[in-house]
Amino acid sequence: MSLIPIILCGGAGSRLWPVSRESHPKPFIRLADGQSLLQKAFLRAAALDGVKQILTVTNRELFFKTEDEFREVNECGVATSFICEPFGRNTAAAVAAAALHIAKTSGPETVMLVLAADHLIADHDAFAEAVGKAQELAHQGKIVTFGIRPDSPQTGYGYIEAEGNTVLRFVEKPSLERAREYLASKRFLWNSGIFCFTAASILRELEQHCPEILGSTDACLRESRTSEGNGWSQVQLAPNSFGMVPENSIDYAVMEKCTQAAVVPCAIGWSDIGSWTALSELCRPDSHGNRVEGEALLHDVDNCYFVSRDRLIGAVGVENLIVIDTPDALLVANRDRAQDVKHIYSELKARGHDAHKMHRTVHRPWGTYTVLEEGPRFKIKRIEVKPGASLSLQMHHHRSEHWIVVSGMAKVVNGERELFVSTNESTYIPAGHKHRLENPGVVGLVMIEVQSGEYLGEDDIVRFEDVYGRA
Template sequence: MQFVTTILCGGAGSRLWPVSRELHPKPFIRLGDGESLLQKAFLRAAELPGVAEVLTVTNRDLLFATQDDYREVNAAGLPLSFVLEPCGRNTAAAIAVAALQVAAKYGADTLMLVLAADHLIADQNAFEEAVSKAKELSAAGKLVTFGIQPDMPETGYGYIEAEGNKVLRFVEKPSLDKAQEYLASGRFLWNSGIFCFAAGTMLEQMKRHCPEILAATTACVEQSRTASGKDFAQIELDAESFAKVPDLSIDYAVMEKSDQIAVVPCSIGWSDIGSWTALGNLSEPDQDGNRIQGEALVHNTHNCIIQSNDRLLGAVGVDDLIVIDTPDAVLVAHKSSAQDVKHIYAKLKASGHEAHKLHRTVHRPWGTYTVLEEGNGFKIKRIEVKPGASLSLQMHHHRSEHWIVVRGMAKVVNGDQELYVNTNESTYIPAGHKHRLENPGILSLVMIEVQSGPYLGEDDIVRFEDQYGRA
């Protein structure tokens, strides 16, 4: 029987701002060992026995960052497929599309394991044992959820009341008193958001309990674009029809209504890393209880979470604070208010401030750019282009650009000219000129771009040709 793992990669990660942004959400945060949460999810999925492929559901704007992360860890060359969403419509829609894709490719009896990209699981052996049990139940026609054995009265998680593998009921996030009662009873489990089922079983239950979601998703898939290659496939969902899919979680849409639900109780070292406190607790504290990442000096400071990877940070005479420094934003919060960081993110988004969406360093399919400085009428960027990669053939109405190569060699289209620009050389591109930048070498190309003009927004771009399908 075929077995496919599905990773749901999205969300805003608003409680982990300013490291997490809309276009750099929580799954892409790198931990102390250098791996991102997404990479850890991929390795967790890839190491399971019998996996035919890893299918990832993500926002289409995150595709290239996802592929970059996978490229670093997919040493075995496991086949990959992607469902690209134009907007978020919650987990019911995401799982419906994934089940439709798996059933069409492998058959309705194919078993699927659904994982979130932003969870941590510390005990891989216990996880594999739980998956093995879940696969048995799924093969018998059950929709299986994984219930985590609680070790404290957590109010931030939903709960499952269970007897063995039988689900008695799902419970919303409780008050502290209720959570203490649940813990003492021994009958309640944390709802992990991990699922296992046969693709056909899920589709049958969706047809029964949320037919409008399944119908709208099926119609969307029929209107969507597909692409495939060696060990690779993707479907880019049609924006107009996908926006019509009802926004509902899989728990509300199916799991809480179906009579075919089972649970696998497990202790797998699970955490959903839902706040800076949870993330900070992954590192060992110093003698004063401080958890420090990066370059920081502290004096008379206790029980703080401090992160500063780009510059020196000093803390004097403070206790129980979260201090997160990034190149364009600093967060200072009391540890007791870690869950309220999302309100800062919400205010930034409501005001249209770029800091909710992007870092100063922005990932593109061809590499990265970093905004070094900007002011009235000018912007300075550091641009790094991967070997063999190329930017689109494009034009700007309002800005001119001066490119200075500082490492490598650039192949440049500038109007009617095609030229090579070596290290310590430059070229000037007037507004209105078609131009393209390419790295023909085997090493990364690094250049400084100086923009000048009355409008320097990223939307002042007309693409004529693009190897990444953005023209």
């Protein structure tokens, strides 16, 4: 029987703010070795026996970014397919959509391995062994979860009480005292959020326990658009019908009600990297318990975690702090309060502040742009366009733009004219003019864009043609 890993990639970006944002959630965070959590999840899945395809469920705004991440590491040429959600409806809807799609395209007896994109697993051999055991149970019609053998009384995880492979009950996140009892009893496992089952089995359970989620997801898929590219396929879920799907997690909707639930106890070096404290554990401490990523000068400092990619941090006489520096936001937190970072994120979102949503450097299908400076009636960006890539044919109502090429060559549509702009040359785009920027070369195009006008928001854009389907 074939095995298809399902990677669930999304998230709000709240727990690891300011590095994670709504448009750059936790799976895209790069670790010290240069790989993102998402890339590690992909490589881990691709290395399993029999895997020829990986299906990813993600937000449609993250599709091109996700595809770029996979292309960077997919040396073995595993086929990639995507289900793109217009907005999140939690994991039950994501699993239902994946199961319906897999049953139709690969057959109902296909085994699905559901993985979170933002988990870290250190022991790949133990993981592969656990997957093999889970597949055996899945072929028996079981709905399998992976239970992590606990090594400390964690209060941030749900627990599973088990005997062998039999699930006795699922338990919510406990108090510290109760977590210590669970650890001492040796009957409890951490609930990892990793699942394995056949498409037929999970569809049976969805039909029994949450038929409204399954039915509305099925109706949405029948209205959705499918497209294909070079080595990938994509299902774009229809927004109106997807909005009718009830929101619930697969744990609440199915696992806690399921009589066919089974568990594979395992020790795979698992972490869900749920806070800055957890992420700091990946960095080697100095003799004072300090961990530093970037450059920092410390005097009389103990048990702190500093991250700064762009600036030097100096610290004197402090202890037990987390300091995370990014170009547009700085986080200072007590290490014992790392879980409360989400409150800063929530307040930024409530105020409509851009720092909850995006970084100064923003990824687009065609490349990136970085906001260098902005003020009343002006904004300056550094724009980099990939070789062969093109922005949409577009127009702005409220702003004009001045483009100066720094390196490479640009092919520009400016109103009725089409022209090439070389290094150290420029062109001016008046408000109301249709325009397009393209990189016709084989090296990256870098340019400076100076915007001026009464309104400079990113939503002041009318697309007429777009090779990425955004028009």
